[in-house]
Amino acid sequence: MKLYISEGNPHCLKVLAAVEQTLVQxxxxxxxxxxxxxxxxxRPALPALLLPSGHHLFSSNAICQYLFETSGQKPHTLINQWxxxxxxxxxxxxxxxxxxxxxxxxxxxxxxxxxxxxxYLDQCLSKGTTPYLTAETVSVVDVVLWGALHPFxxxxxxxxxxxxxxxxxxxxLAGEKACQAAAQRVLPGKSLEALKSFMQRQxxxxxxxxxxxxxxxxxx
Amino acid sequence: xxxxxxxxxxxxxGLKKHNKYSTQGDNKVPVLxxxxxxxxxxxxxxxxxxxxxxxxxxxxSSTEHRAMVHQWLEYRVTKVDGCGREEVKTVxxxxxxxxxxxxxxxxxxxxxxxxxxYYGLHPLVVDLAVHEKEQxxxxxxxxxxxxxxxxxxxxxxxxxxxxxxxxxxxxx
Numbered sequence: 299m300k301l302y303i304s305e306g307n308p309h310c311l312k313v314l315a316a317v318e319q320t321l322v323q324x325x326x327x328x329x330x331x332x333x334x335x336x337x338x339x340x341r342p343a344l345p346a347l348l349l350p351s352g353h354h355l356f357s358s359n360a361i362c363q364y365l366f367e368t369s370g371q372k373p374h375t376l377i378n379q380w381x382x383x384x385x386x387x388x389x390x391x392x393x394x395x396x397x398x399x400x401x402x403x404x405x406x407x408x409x410x411x412x413x414x415x416x417x418y419l420d421q422c423l424s425k426g427t428t429p430y431l432t433a434e435t436v437s438v439v440d441v442v443l444w445g446a447l448h449p450f451x452x453x454x455x456x457x458x459x460x461x462x463x464x465x466x467x468x469x470x471l472a473g474e475k476a477c478q479a480a481a482q483r484v485l486p487g488k489s490l491e492a493l494k495s496f497m498q499r500q501x502x503x504x505x506x507x508x509x510x511x512x513x514x515x516x517x518x
Numbered sequence: 519x520x521x522x523x524x525x526x527x528x529x530x531x532g533l534k535k536h537n538k539y540s541t542q543g544d545n546k547v548p549v550l551x552x553x554x555x556x557x558x559x560x561x562x563x564x565x566x567x568x569x570x571x572x573x574x575x576x577x578x579s580s581t582e583h584r585a586m587v588h589q590w591l592e593y594r595v596t597k598v599d600g601c602g603r604e605e606v607k608t609v610x611x612x613x614x615x616x617x618x619x620x621x622x623x624x625x626x627x628x629x630x631x632x633x634x635x636y637y638g639l640h641p642l643v644v645d646l647a648v649h650e651k652e653q654x655x656x657x658x659x660x661x662x663x664x665x666x667x668x669x670x671x672x673x674x675x676x677x678x679x680x681x682x683x684x685x686x687x688x689x690x
Contacts, residue, residue, distance in 0.1 A: 364585035380561035
């Protein structure tokens, strides 16, 4: 099994942390941004996991889920629900926020875009009875959400003051060996700066497509 | 759209009890009130229905297969839903190349990913001109196969496909 990742790509954080956390045997190869991806995709996507059967996985969440299930963690409704939320609600907002923060230097506006998803996450964490999102121990959901939020939160942790539960949860994960190792390899140093070349290759986010993300955006 | 799709899926799965759904947020995310609390999100609700119908194989029959189903379900809601004119072409081109040597999205058996991709692609395929259907012939062949899959089509209009051309030009 081969996992292709590239430095400075935020989606690679999750999968690398998942490999470290689950200890699934997997040959990790670092490649240049657009060198590889699913063999049929017009836009090469990283990370990509070449499965034992020869099929490719090009979705970072599917890769993480695969690694956790291989190590014995069965998927269930709550896990599915968080992963879907990450993909459909958090990612569009994050893409827009990172675009602003990394390419336009508008960090304050960027954190406004993330207010709604962060406040939702905070509510869920404060209502929950476990230290992690779905259980007493780290699940695929924690790794995926940590990886998604790391570039932002590790750079602007003061902004987290408002979200006490998110802050506590994020620091708990940031203390995990697996997360530290992944961050060290994919986004060494200042996270947001390390993302610059990746963000320059992304198409500009169009807010009309995701009305949810747009309505969080307070700039006219 | 999502709610019609859920009702068609319920019928396809042969679920006797028809659920009531609500939506939340600006994106009109479907919500199902289950015995264990709310189930939120199109994919999550669909997976829940599949489990209720005791058809776990539709979510994949092995860890690897489940990951592929997951990936294509995600592709449906992130890439196909709400895609603009230009992106439609990329989606169809990519899927066309991918489906070249496949009967179903994840290989040789039908899964939930095929059902939801069929529902999601319907509005795009309806708008294709005849020559475009030929251009994306693997997608068209897969689509036609799916619209004839027993019990799947329900709320959707059948799309006319000139079968002989799509099928014969598929052979080399």
